[in-house]
Amino acid sequence: xINVAIFVSGNGTNCENIIRHFADHKNxxxxxVLSNKIDAYALTRARNLGVPAIVMTHNHFNDxxxxxxxxxxxxxxxxxxxxxxxMIPDFLIRAYDHRILNIHPALLPKFGGxxxxxxxxxxAVKAAGETETGMTVxxxxxxxxxxxxxxxxxTPLSPTDSPADIAAKEHVLEQDYFPFVIEKVLSHSFSPS
Ligand code: GAR
Numbered sequence: 001x002i003n004v005a006i007f008v009s010g011n012g013t014n015c016e017n018i019i020r021h022f023a024d025h026k027n028x029x030x031x032x033v034l035s036n037k038i039d040a041y042a043l044t045r046a047r048n049l050g051v052p053a054i055v056m057t058h059n060h061f062n063d064x065x066x067x068x069x070x071x072x073x074x075x076x077x078x079x080x081x082x083x084x085x086x087m088i089p090d091f092l093i094r095a096y097d098h099r100i101l102n103i104h105p106a107l108l109p110k111f112g113g114x115x116x117x118x119x120x121x122x123x124a125v126k127a128a129g130e131t132e133t134g135m136t137v138x139x140x141x142x143x144x145x146x147x148x149x150x151x152x153x154x155t156p157l158s159p160t161d162s163p164a165d166i167a168a169k170e171h172v173l174e175q176d177y178f179p180f181v182i183e184k185v186l187s188h189s190f191s192p193s
Contacts, residue, residue: 002190003031004182005076007084010118012042014082014103014174019049021179028186032074036061036086064091071095078189080182081140085117088140100140101185103178105170107152108136112145122163122170132156133166135173137181151181 004022008015015033022028033046033053046053052074060066068091081088081102088100104112106121116124125133134154139147153173157166 002028002077002186003075004028004078004080004186005032005034005071005074006030006042006046006080006082008033008035008040008042008082009037009085010040010042010083012040012045012083013171014178015042016045016049017175018080018082018179018182019046019051021183023049025183027190028183031076032070034070036084042083058086061086062089064089067092068095078186079140082178083118087144088142090142093140093142098139099189101137101150101182102140102145102147103174104136104138104145105133105167105174106136107132107134107154108138108145108149112136114144116145119163119167122166125157125166126161126163129159130157133170135170135177137178137185150185151177153177 006015006018019030022030030051033042033051035043035055036057038055043053079096079100106112106125111121111124132154134152136152137150139150141147155169155173
């Protein structure tokens, strides 16, 4: 069984969608949901679906021994960032080389980097007059939103779309595709050689 941890900071629509997707999966278990925010609604979604959900605030999250004890306790093989708004410390990137992926709500490398998250991204897409937006799934390295791109999905925009409309269109892509991208990556990453 491949044990996956989902890291979250907020609402958790992706987290819930991923948990539902892998419920009863024969090879993949969502073993843990971790939030850096005590009030993240994602924690409630996870617990309602029977997945252990814990909070690690900033300093605990960045403490190597605490984090690695936790990862080992839950036998975590792979980490999915689903709206996780804290940088991943180097010790975790080293321990999970090509085992941490992130979803970003735009077509990287555009509209990425520090401060580019959630509604800020969609507002920037609107301000730039883009004719399309999309979602990106990428590997996580020490550069914010800078890891190698795994998959992108596009959706057209109309000039009258507001940032909220742009967010809604992009959200559909996340709900439709993100769990399938994770599943595919896991099947490649853990295929018997
Ligand atoms: C998602 O739209 C995700 O792409 C974005 O946060 C949202 C989380 O929503 N991630 C980033 O902006 C990362 N830079 P959710 O909590 O409902 O899944």
